[in-house]
Amino acid sequence: MSVRTATTSAAVTALLGTCVLLPATQAQATGSQDSPVVYAHRGASAYAPENTLAAVDAADDLGIAWVENDVQLTKDGVLVVVHDTTLNRTTDAEEVYPDRAPWGVKDFTAAEIAKLDAGSWFGAGFKGARVPTLEQYLHRVERNRQKLLLEIKSPEIYPGIEKETLRVLREEGWLDRSHVKQRLVIQSFGAESVKTVHAQRPDVVTGFLGTPAVADLPSYAAFTDQINPSYTSIGADYVAAVQKLKGAHGKPLRVNTWTVNDAAKAAEVAGFGVDGIITNNPDVVRDATR
Numbered sequence: 001m002s003v004r005t006a007t008t009s010a011a012v013t014a015l016l017g018t019c020v021l022l023p024a025t026q027a028q029a030t031g032s033q034d035s036p037v038v039y040a041h042r043g044a045s046a047y048a049p050e051n052t053l054a055a056v057d058a059a060d061d062l063g064i065a066w067v068e069n070d071v072q073l074t075k076d077g078v079l080v081v082v083h084d085t086t087l088n089r090t091t092d093a094e095e096v097y098p099d100r101a102p103w104g105v106k107d108f109t110a111a112e113i114a115k116l117d118a119g120s121w122f123g124a125g126f127k128g129a130r131v132p133t134l135e136q137y138l139h140r141v142e143r144n145r146q147k148l149l150l151e152i153k154s155p156e157i158y159p160g161i162e163k164e165t166l167r168v169l170r171e172e173g174w175l176d177r178s179h180v181k182q183r184l185v186i187q188s189f190g191a192e193s194v195k196t197v198h199a200q201r202p203d204v205v206t207g208f209l210g211t212p213a214v215a216d217l218p219s220y221a222a223f224t225d226q227i228n229p230s231y232t233s234i235g236a237d238y239v240a241a242v243q244k245l246k247g248a249h250g251k252p253l254r255v256n257t258w259t260v261n262d263a264a265k266a267a268e269v270a271g272f273g274v275d276g277i278i279t280n281n282p283d284v285v286r287d288a289t290r
Contacts, residue, residue: 035289036269037276039066039149041259042083046280049122050090051081052129053140060144064282067141068149071134071165073158078110079134079168082118085154091116091131106157134165138172147183148174149256149278151209155193162196166204180204187228191220198223198248206248207256214241221245221253228256228278231265236272243273263288 043055044062051069059067070083086103087093093103093116100107110133119129132140141148155161165186169175174184186197187207194206207226211233220227225247229238239255247253256276260266266277266288279285 036274037066037256038064038282038286038289039068039256039276039278040064040282041068041278041280042070043067044280044282046261049119049126049129051083051131052118052126053132053136054119054126054129056137056140056144056146059282060146062283062286064146064286066147066149066276068151068278069137070151070153071161072105072153073161073164074105074110074113075107076109076111077164079161079164080105080110080113081132081134081137082113083153085157087113087116087131090121091118092120134168135172138169138174142172142174149185149187149207152186152188152190152193152197155188155190162193162200166197166201175201175204185226187226191223195223202248207254209258211238214238217242217245217253221247223248224253225249225251226254226256226275228258228276231257231260231269231277234269234272234274239272239274243275260285 040059042050043052044058044064045055048054048058056067069081071079071081072085074080082090082105084090085105087105087108088103096116097103113131116131117128118131119126152161152165173179180203185205185207187209188194189209191208194208197204198206206224207228208220208224209228211229212220212227227242234257242253242255245253254275256278257269257274258278260269260277260279261281263284266285269277270289277285
Protein backbone atom coordinates (compact mmCIF):
# COMPACT_ATOMS: atom_id res chain seq x y z
CA MET A 1 0.00 0.00 0.00
CA SER A 2 1.41 3.44 -0.90
CA VAL A 3 1.95 6.15 1.70
CA ARG A 4 -0.82 8.29 0.23
CA THR A 5 -3.23 5.32 0.10
CA ALA A 6 -2.39 4.40 3.66
CA THR A 7 -2.88 7.99 4.74
CA THR A 8 -6.25 8.25 3.06
CA SER A 9 -7.38 4.98 4.64
CA ALA A 10 -6.32 6.27 8.05
CA ALA A 11 -8.26 9.46 7.46
CA VAL A 12 -11.42 7.55 6.52
CA THR A 13 -11.07 5.34 9.57
CA ALA A 14 -10.69 8.39 11.78
CA LEU A 15 -13.73 9.99 10.23
CA LEU A 16 -15.87 6.92 10.85
CA GLY A 17 -14.86 6.99 14.46
CA THR A 18 -15.58 10.66 14.93
CA CYS A 19 -18.56 11.83 16.91
CA VAL A 20 -21.45 13.65 15.24
CA LEU A 21 -20.07 16.94 13.99
CA LEU A 22 -21.54 20.22 15.05
CA PRO A 23 -22.15 23.19 12.75
CA ALA A 24 -20.44 26.50 13.36
CA THR A 25 -22.73 28.91 15.15
CA GLN A 26 -21.46 32.09 13.58
CA ALA A 27 -19.87 33.10 10.29
CA GLN A 28 -16.52 34.82 10.45
CA ALA A 29 -16.77 38.47 11.32
CA THR A 30 -15.04 39.75 8.20
CA GLY A 31 -17.92 38.43 6.10
CA SER A 32 -15.53 37.21 3.42
CA GLN A 33 -16.61 33.58 3.82
CA ASP A 34 -19.18 31.48 5.65
CA SER A 35 -16.78 29.39 7.71
CA PRO A 36 -13.19 29.62 8.98
CA VAL A 37 -10.28 28.70 6.76
CA VAL A 38 -8.83 25.35 7.85
CA TYR A 39 -5.05 25.04 8.14
CA ALA A 40 -3.44 21.60 8.33
CA HIS A 41 -1.05 21.90 11.28
CA ARG A 42 2.39 20.61 10.28
CA GLY A 43 0.46 19.04 7.43
CA ALA A 44 -2.38 16.68 8.28
CA SER A 45 -0.37 15.56 11.28
CA ALA A 46 -3.08 13.34 12.77
CA TYR A 47 -2.64 11.06 9.76
CA ALA A 48 1.05 11.31 8.82
CA PRO A 49 4.29 12.28 10.59
CA GLU A 50 4.33 16.02 11.18
CA ASN A 51 6.19 18.38 8.84
CA THR A 52 6.98 15.61 6.35
CA LEU A 53 6.03 15.50 2.69
CA ALA A 54 3.66 12.67 3.58
CA ALA A 55 1.76 15.06 5.85
CA VAL A 56 1.51 17.58 3.02
CA ASP A 57 0.09 14.86 0.79
CA ALA A 58 -2.29 13.71 3.54
CA ALA A 59 -3.75 17.21 3.67
CA ASP A 60 -4.06 17.23 -0.10
CA ASP A 61 -5.80 13.85 -0.06
CA LEU A 62 -8.35 15.34 2.34
CA GLY A 63 -8.92 18.34 0.08
CA ILE A 64 -7.23 20.84 2.42
CA ALA A 65 -5.72 23.82 0.62
CA TRP A 66 -3.64 25.36 3.42
CA VAL A 67 -0.75 23.62 5.19
CA GLU A 68 1.24 25.00 8.12
CA ASN A 69 4.89 24.24 8.70
CA ASP A 70 7.92 25.21 10.82
CA VAL A 71 11.29 26.23 9.45
CA GLN A 72 14.73 26.25 11.14
CA LEU A 73 18.37 26.57 10.10
CA THR A 74 20.95 23.78 10.13
CA LYS A 75 24.56 24.18 11.22
CA ASP A 76 25.55 24.87 7.60
CA GLY A 77 22.75 27.34 6.98
CA VAL A 78 20.17 25.19 5.18
CA LEU A 79 16.51 25.72 5.98
CA VAL A 80 14.76 22.53 7.10
CA VAL A 81 11.15 21.87 8.03
CA VAL A 82 10.89 20.58 11.60
CA HIS A 83 9.00 21.75 14.68
CA ASP A 84 11.16 21.06 17.73
CA THR A 85 14.52 22.77 18.11
CA THR A 86 15.81 19.26 18.84
CA LEU A 87 15.60 16.23 16.57
CA ASN A 88 15.09 13.34 18.95
CA ARG A 89 11.29 13.39 19.32
CA THR A 90 10.44 13.05 15.62
CA THR A 91 13.52 11.30 14.21
CA ASP A 92 15.93 8.52 15.13
CA ALA A 93 18.68 11.02 15.91
CA GLU A 94 19.50 9.40 19.26
CA GLU A 95 20.14 6.08 17.54
CA VAL A 96 22.05 7.44 14.56
CA TYR A 97 24.05 10.01 16.52
CA PRO A 98 24.19 8.65 20.11
CA ASP A 99 26.96 11.01 21.18
CA ARG A 100 25.36 14.23 19.92
CA ALA A 101 22.91 15.08 22.74
CA PRO A 102 20.81 17.21 22.99
CA TRP A 103 20.45 16.77 19.21
CA GLY A 104 19.75 20.41 18.42
CA VAL A 105 18.79 21.20 14.83
CA LYS A 106 21.36 24.00 14.79
CA ASP A 107 24.16 21.56 15.66
CA PHE A 108 23.69 19.27 12.63
CA THR A 109 24.41 19.82 8.96
CA ALA A 110 21.72 19.37 6.37
CA ALA A 111 23.45 16.22 5.12
CA GLU A 112 23.44 14.73 8.61
CA ILE A 113 19.76 15.50 9.11
CA ALA A 114 18.95 14.03 5.70
CA LYS A 115 20.09 10.63 6.98
CA LEU A 116 17.48 10.54 9.73
CA ASP A 117 14.22 8.59 9.68
CA ALA A 118 11.42 11.06 10.41
CA GLY A 119 8.54 8.63 9.92
CA SER A 120 8.98 5.40 11.88
CA TRP A 121 8.10 7.03 15.20
CA PHE A 122 4.63 7.73 13.79
CA GLY A 123 4.01 4.36 12.15
CA ALA A 124 5.73 1.56 10.28
CA GLY A 125 4.11 2.62 7.03
CA PHE A 126 6.09 5.86 7.12
CA LYS A 127 9.50 4.32 7.69
CA GLY A 128 12.15 6.21 5.77
CA ALA A 129 10.35 9.55 5.61
CA ARG A 130 12.87 12.36 5.80
CA VAL A 131 13.08 15.82 7.32
CA PRO A 132 12.53 17.94 4.21
CA THR A 133 14.43 21.06 3.35
CA LEU A 134 12.28 24.13 2.84
CA GLU A 135 13.04 23.88 -0.87
CA GLN A 136 11.74 20.29 -1.01
CA TYR A 137 8.69 21.26 1.03
CA LEU A 138 7.86 24.16 -1.27
CA HIS A 139 8.14 21.88 -4.30
CA ARG A 140 5.58 19.50 -2.80
CA VAL A 141 3.16 22.24 -1.78
CA GLU A 142 3.47 23.73 -5.26
CA ARG A 143 2.93 20.37 -6.93
CA ASN A 144 -0.27 19.94 -4.94
CA ARG A 145 -1.38 23.51 -5.69
CA GLN A 146 -1.69 24.13 -1.97
CA LYS A 147 -1.09 27.25 0.11
CA LEU A 148 1.46 27.80 2.86
CA LEU A 149 1.33 29.19 6.40
CA LEU A 150 5.03 29.23 7.24
CA GLU A 151 6.27 29.64 10.81
CA ILE A 152 9.77 30.95 11.47
CA LYS A 153 10.65 28.82 14.48
CA SER A 154 12.66 30.17 17.44
CA PRO A 155 14.18 33.08 15.48
CA GLU A 156 16.27 34.08 18.47
CA ILE A 157 18.38 30.97 17.87
CA TYR A 158 18.94 31.68 14.19
CA PRO A 159 20.19 35.21 13.40
CA GLY A 160 19.30 36.12 9.82
CA ILE A 161 16.73 33.36 9.35
CA GLU A 162 14.18 35.85 8.03
CA LYS A 163 16.45 36.97 5.19
CA GLU A 164 17.36 33.38 4.32
CA THR A 165 13.73 32.28 4.37
CA LEU A 166 12.75 35.09 2.02
CA ARG A 167 15.69 34.24 -0.24
CA VAL A 168 14.57 30.63 -0.64
CA LEU A 169 10.95 31.67 -1.14
CA ARG A 170 12.03 34.13 -3.82
CA GLU A 171 14.24 31.63 -5.64
CA GLU A 172 11.45 29.05 -5.62
CA GLY A 173 8.94 31.48 -7.08
CA TRP A 174 6.93 31.99 -3.91
CA LEU A 175 7.35 35.76 -3.77
CA ASP A 176 5.73 36.53 -7.09
CA ARG A 177 2.48 38.47 -7.11
CA SER A 178 0.12 35.48 -7.23
CA HIS A 179 1.77 33.60 -4.36
CA VAL A 180 2.09 36.67 -2.16
CA LYS A 181 -1.51 37.72 -2.69
CA GLN A 182 -3.18 34.34 -2.38
CA ARG A 183 -0.94 31.51 -1.19
CA LEU A 184 1.57 32.60 1.45
CA VAL A 185 1.56 33.81 5.06
CA ILE A 186 4.69 34.03 7.23
CA GLN A 187 4.19 33.93 11.00
CA SER A 188 6.26 33.68 14.18
CA PHE A 189 6.03 33.84 17.95
CA GLY A 190 8.82 36.41 17.74
CA ALA A 191 7.42 39.90 17.21
CA GLU A 192 10.82 41.16 16.09
CA SER A 193 10.98 38.38 13.52
CA VAL A 194 7.59 39.35 12.11
CA LYS A 195 8.71 42.98 12.03
CA THR A 196 11.84 41.96 10.14
CA VAL A 197 9.87 40.06 7.50
CA HIS A 198 7.51 43.00 7.10
CA ALA A 199 10.43 45.43 6.76
CA GLN A 200 12.25 43.29 4.18
CA ARG A 201 9.15 42.35 2.17
CA PRO A 202 6.27 44.71 3.02
CA ASP A 203 4.05 43.00 0.46
CA VAL A 204 4.09 39.63 2.27
CA VAL A 205 1.18 38.79 4.58
CA THR A 206 2.42 38.19 8.11
CA GLY A 207 1.01 36.79 11.35
CA PHE A 208 1.97 37.08 15.00
CA LEU A 209 1.56 33.93 17.07
CA GLY A 210 0.25 34.83 20.48
CA THR A 211 -2.44 36.74 22.36
CA PRO A 212 -1.35 40.35 22.87
CA ALA A 213 -3.33 42.42 25.34
CA VAL A 214 -6.13 44.36 23.68
CA ALA A 215 -4.40 47.61 24.61
CA ASP A 216 -1.29 46.49 22.74
CA LEU A 217 -3.03 45.40 19.54
CA PRO A 218 -2.58 48.74 17.69
CA SER A 219 1.20 48.40 17.92
CA TYR A 220 1.04 44.90 16.40
CA ALA A 221 -1.29 46.09 13.66
CA ALA A 222 1.53 48.29 12.37
CA PHE A 223 3.58 45.30 11.18
CA THR A 224 1.27 42.28 10.93
CA ASP A 225 -1.95 41.22 9.24
CA GLN A 226 -2.97 38.42 11.59
CA ILE A 227 -3.08 37.76 15.33
CA ASN A 228 -2.92 33.97 15.74
CA PRO A 229 -3.59 32.89 19.34
CA SER A 230 -4.11 29.62 21.17
CA TYR A 231 -7.78 28.72 21.32
CA THR A 232 -7.46 28.46 25.11
CA SER A 233 -6.73 32.19 25.35
CA ILE A 234 -9.61 33.73 23.38
CA GLY A 235 -13.33 34.42 23.37
CA ALA A 236 -15.70 36.29 21.11
CA ASP A 237 -14.84 39.65 22.69
CA TYR A 238 -11.13 39.24 22.02
CA VAL A 239 -11.69 38.15 18.43
CA ALA A 240 -13.94 41.16 17.84
CA ALA A 241 -11.35 43.51 19.37
CA VAL A 242 -8.69 42.20 16.99
CA GLN A 243 -10.91 42.40 13.93
CA LYS A 244 -11.87 46.01 14.66
CA LEU A 245 -8.33 47.05 13.77
CA LYS A 246 -6.72 47.27 10.36
CA GLY A 247 -3.41 45.53 9.88
CA ALA A 248 -0.27 46.34 7.97
CA HIS A 249 -1.99 46.09 4.59
CA GLY A 250 -4.99 48.20 5.55
CA LYS A 251 -7.40 45.28 5.92
CA PRO A 252 -9.07 44.07 9.13
CA LEU A 253 -6.75 41.98 11.25
CA ARG A 254 -7.52 38.29 10.96
CA VAL A 255 -7.55 35.71 13.75
CA ASN A 256 -6.35 32.15 13.11
CA THR A 257 -6.50 30.08 16.29
CA TRP A 258 -4.58 26.90 17.20
CA THR A 259 -4.52 23.94 17.80
CA VAL A 260 -8.14 22.77 17.65
CA ASN A 261 -8.55 19.05 17.04
CA ASP A 262 -12.14 18.07 17.90
CA ALA A 263 -15.48 18.94 16.39
CA ALA A 264 -17.10 20.50 19.45
CA LYS A 265 -14.21 22.87 20.13
CA ALA A 266 -14.01 23.77 16.44
CA ALA A 267 -17.68 24.73 16.44
CA GLU A 268 -17.15 26.78 19.59
CA VAL A 269 -14.23 28.82 18.28
CA ALA A 270 -15.97 29.26 14.94
CA GLY A 271 -18.77 30.79 16.98
CA PHE A 272 -16.27 33.35 18.29
CA GLY A 273 -15.92 34.59 14.71
CA VAL A 274 -12.35 33.45 14.05
CA ASP A 275 -11.10 33.67 10.49
CA GLY A 276 -9.16 30.42 10.55
CA ILE A 277 -8.52 27.29 12.60
CA ILE A 278 -5.17 25.50 12.69
CA THR A 279 -5.60 21.78 13.36
CA ASN A 280 -4.00 18.34 13.23
CA ASN A 281 -7.39 16.99 12.08
CA PRO A 282 -8.34 19.30 9.22
CA ASP A 283 -11.13 17.09 7.92
CA VAL A 284 -12.84 17.00 11.31
CA VAL A 285 -12.61 20.76 11.74
CA ARG A 286 -13.73 21.45 8.18
CA ASP A 287 -16.81 19.27 8.57
CA ALA A 288 -17.62 20.74 11.97
CA THR A 289 -17.58 24.33 10.72
CA ARG A 290 -19.33 24.09 7.35
